[in-house]
Amino acid sequence: MPSSRLSACCGFRKGTIAGTRRNGRDAPDAVARKVFREALSAGVDWIFHAVLATEGDLDTVARAGFPIMPAFTQGEIWPEHAIGVAPAMRDRLKTQLDVNIKGMAGAKARGIRLLLGTDSGNAAVMTPGKWRGYEAGFFVKHLGYTPLEAIVLQTRENALAMRLEGKLGTIEPGMIADIVILDVIPAETSRCWATRPMSA
Secondary structure, three states, X not given: OOHHHHHHHHHHOOOOEOOEEEOOEEOOEOOOHHHHHXXXXXXXXXXXXXXXXXXXXXXXXXXXXXXXXXXXXXXHHHHHHOOOXXXXXXXXXXHXXXXXXXXXXXXXXXXXXXXXXXXXXXXXXXXOOOOOOHHXXXXXXXXXXXXXHHHHHHOOHHHHHHOOOOOOOOOOOOOOOOOOEOOOOOOOOHHHHHOOOOEX
């Protein structure tokens, strides 16, 4: 997508930004470095994946204050559980995931705001609902977040991606109700996010 068109899309919230759009928010799928840099120049609300972001790219993101939603789950689930994925493709996906983990660790170290979301429903292996909670556990395991920090990312911080900051994601008067009750203590273990809720 030409830079001029990308800028127009970002300015008017129309069309598809680099192939990805979430809930009306501009979310460029920054798989290619060129697209990533053009997205930064155009101005966006947040960045999806950022798989190939360089150190310089992350410095730019940090200065601009753009959040990133890495969406790791498909990168790990697809090579392990997808039917018909060739060995070469599995190896490529695993390598890409390793690169993404390293990049997002660098983003976290720079103070870049990370959002917690997935590609659920984007591929046959990502059955909606089946892998709920996987991404939160991934953040704990690979990026050093505590379970409670991951809960905050998954609730209050993710309200940004839905344009509902200050309206969704916390339990307090006047907030949109969105409550799940589990039979475990989520702040003590990330494994609970893959369990069946008691009620919702």
